[in-house]
Amino acid sequence: MTHRKIFLLVILMATGLLFGCSNTASDEAASGRTVIRINIDPMARNLALTEDLARQFEKETSASIEIIRGPSDATERLAQYMNYVGAKSADIDIYQVDVIWPATLADHLIDLTEAFAPEKDEFFPAIVENNTIGGKLVCVPWFADAGVLYYRDDLLKKYDLPVPETYDDLTTIAAAVQEKVRAEGNADFWGYVWQGKAYEGLTCNALEWQKAEGGGTIVEHDGTVNVNNPAVSSALKRAAGWVGTISPPGVLTYQEDEARNLFQSGNAAFMRNWPYAWALGQSPESNIRGKFAMAPLPGGPGGRASALGGWQLGVSKYSKNPDLATKFVMLLTSAEAQKRRALEASMLPTRTGLYDDAELIEAMPFLPAMKAAFLNATPRPARQSGTRYNQLSSQYFRTVHRILSKQIEADEALKQLEESLPAIMGSGN
Amino acid sequence: MTKGSTALRVSSGLSPLQRRQQRLGWLFLTPALLILAALGFYPLLRTIWLSFTDAELASSVAPRMVGAANYVRLMRDAEFHGAIQHTLAFTLISVSLEMICGFAVAMLLNARLPWRGVLRALVLVPWALPTVVSAKVWNYMFVDTYGVINDLLVTRLGLLSTKIAYLAEPGLALGAVIAVDVWKTTPFVALLLLGGLQLIPPQLNEAAAVDGASPLRRMWHITLPMLMPMVFVTLVFRTLDALRVFDLIWVLTRGQSATESLATYNYRQMVDFRLLGQGSAVSVVILLIVAVFVIAYVALFRPGRSAEGE
């Protein structure tokens, strides 16, 4: 019967289609070399450098390095990683780990303590401590980040105003600059921009405010929750006061790049951001080239505080070639590679020694200030909360966001937060 | 099924042709059922099972049965209640607007404009842009300081006196999200309804016109009733999608400023917090809500006759 034939043909075509274009990832390259796959953020300059180092590594070993570009959004990348490790996948050998993920991923990464024992002390101690879970070094610091203050040098000089030392100073100085610039006709000018969207970046910003005010670090080292105190309350109330006065109302929807775009277009006096904004602000097409400078974030009764950011490399427990992968991690985090990464990709080293390197200081004049920032950097309470960090941070930044957008009064919100956090912390394993 | 006017036959009373059709029908259904069973059943059953456990994503500990604990926790969670409210508001408002706008656009596309070919292609652009991208474009247009919407309304046209942060204000944010969804999905609705309009024999309208029925009367008494089957299908799929809205809200507000939807809440639990069991319970609740909507539609639109058979 003809219709049977046609029907069979359709099924055959469909199956042919399905299996005709199969191609599964294999662990052996065509050349017979061992394939090591590394999943990293696709930042262009770092990618180019990593590729260069991969070719170098291939010359020295029997490995063939395959670089897998993950999503540029960190939350999505973590979701993807969870999928891999949840399936105990051997497809990825090396993961790029955010500074807040070591505890989350610790179960799925090998212990690198021994491999890095000789050089462990060359890295910033705060980051090494952050990456040590249950006595095991689960990932190696790759490059570092910390919150800094950008300011319009030209405007402060013009109006004869100082660089703010405290958040109270910042509030008055930003308001003064804003008023003066607006009086000269730029109605779109704002005093201070930062990251206020309800996401991980807000946890960094708010942690800096409350630590500087003397309000602690959300969860202290011994695991006690510390969010409901007068210092936190006044820090958050001050920040809520910025919204709509010295900061645009939309700051509550800003991530790093929205803030940078506004600052770089010349429409803001101060900005809290990460060091990445430096090179972009000094590029030829920037409106503020040569007009701005970088300083440590302001302080307060609790001193100065910069949230610790940055990325680490970890080797998957499910990797079929952990030794080779570890070797590649050692190459990527070597002093030589880190120096190149700083020069070629403006990413800050995790080895203290490089901060005294004359060539680097010439290229990045702010480097000595950054060293101080990293030595005193404030880690987010990721180690204390283990696998529950995301839940804790989410609860925290959502509460802060509601305070900033004036949906709830600060003291009431902090009381609720204090009550909800122990349950989150206690449910972890 | 077999409750329409013509089908009062008992199975033994099937004609040879109908018998052949029955056999062929099962053969015809096989590929779709095979594919869907292979892909759909396991996730469906697994999710329902997981919703009664304390499973965690990528955890080395085996999940334990916890009964209805996940559901009890949801019932007590104020954020979950908020998510239900926002999702229902989002669904009701955006789907209604989309049906109205979609119908209007479908009528427009059906009219004999000389350039309707181009119009038909360009109207589909919002649906054709990947959501990941269009949500980012809207995010950038909504920025208060350098976004183009404020640039247009405040700087160029002077309709507003101050620049507004659309996505930051709890009252406005959901409205902004709905506006983007209506923009994005109206073409989908319009295309389906246009297809429905094409199924109406023009003779019907012409005859009514000869009888002196006004265009409005014709639309009400001929076009709309004939369009109902398509309206039903469109409503079902739009509602299904609206109740699960995720990307748009995730990119625009991350669920903050009173825009948390069930799916963003679900994502937060399941992926961000790794609470697979808890997240699965949310999925099951979404499934139940979808089912309620679909049943309501069947009751409303297809008395005695639903999409499944005559």
Place this chain on the structure above:
Amino acid sequence: MRRLLLHLAGVLVMIIAVFPLYWALNGSLLPSGTIFQSPARWLPIPPSLESYSRVMEARGFLQAAMNSIIVAAAATALSLAAGSLSACALARYRMRGGAAITWLILAMTMFPQITVVGALHAIITKLGLYNTLAGLIVSYQLLTLPFAVWVLTNYFRSVPREIEESAYVDGASPFTTFWRILLPLALPGLVTTGLLVFITSWNEYLFALSLTLTDAARTAPVAIANFAGDTAHEAPWGPIMAAAVLVTLPLVALVLFFQRRLVEGLTAGAVKS
């Protein structure tokens, strides 16, 4: 007067529909330093092709676009083939248990994608389809096939029975009737459904991200999400916008090509025969 209003309405609808794409195009052609100026620049003069060359240089974008074409076309073909067969059975053959099957098919598509993706990953891996285009093509059926079945059932049901019955009277088999009469008559329905299914597959992101590993199987939305700036935190607006324009234009061309089919066919065909 009425025609003028219609033209005006058409222009208005078109402006609203296209403006965000125009804004993306504008952003993709502005030199990178000027995208975020305030007041905004509405015209990219002089245009800069910098963003487009960055997209073209970005590793994997062209291959991803190619993969997207294959995946979307094959997923659409599969959905239309399996969907129209099922729809024919459900709409025409008075299947016993037809109602239950229709609802069961719908139930398969009711969960949020994120719920399904974990289990789907396991199935696709077991089938040996992980990191293959075939894996994506099959997975997309979960999103597109129920839709295709439902919409096509609707279309098939509105084909007048008399035509079919006269074919049976002439001695045609049920399959011939399906192939020769039902399908051609429902062509606009197939085109509409196919277009919507194609766009859904073309734009799908979560499955494409989760079920692929290397560039060999990645699709365009994943490639776009993987665009990053030179350094961390930097969102490369120009290239993202340029890529968005590049992946959308083929769809517009596709619709332009098929649009005539969207409106003629069934009724016209019915009258002709």
